[in-house]
Amino acid sequence: MSTVPIPSPQALRLGYAGLVPFVAGALLVWIVLPDAHPYATMALSGYAAVIVSFLGGIHWGVCFRDGAPASFGWGVVPPLVAWIAVLMPPYAGLVVHGAMLAACYLVDRRMYPRHGLAAWLTLRFRLSAVASLSCFVGAAGA
Numbered sequence: 001m002s003t004v005p006i007p008s009p010q011a012l013r014l015g016y017a018g019l020v021p022f023v024a025g026a027l028l029v030w031i032v033l034p035d036a037h038p039y040a041t042m043a044l045s046g047y048a049a050v051i052v053s054f055l056g057g058i059h060w061g062v063c064f065r066d067g068a069p070a071s072f073g074w075g076v077v078p079p080l081v082a083w084i085a086v087l088m089p090p091y092a093g094l095v096v097h098g099a100m101l102a103a104c105y106l107v108d109r110r111m112y113p114r115h116g117l118a119a120w121l122t123l124r125f126r127l128s129a130v131a132s133l134s135c136f137v138g139a140a141g142a
Helices: 009-017 019-032 035-066 070-087 090-114 119-141
Strands: none
Touching: 009 119, 019 070, 019 119, 035 070, 035 090, 035 119, 070 090, 090 119
């Protein structure tokens, strides 16, 4: 198991910048005109699906690095759930995305320490909390 440093300033900046589409998307769902509403909800749902899929992919990277085959199985669950959520009406799909973001964090909270990644959990919590909340706020506006 290799040592992974604490999140770099670049990782922090990129992580927090990645919240902009979540927060902006949730806000747009509430303020756009009715004609644009489907585009705002679709944009938020699509971005959430990309991020949920990315979180699943992290498990494959950890598996390749550390030879932890159990991570392969979990790694495919988030993208499959995100795909289904994108196909759902936004009021339901965004709730699924928000719940999946929270579920990914909970799984990572158990998995990261075993693989020397515990230093990332504070950032992961912050990002997951804002992203999940944005999806729930967007669902409420859908």
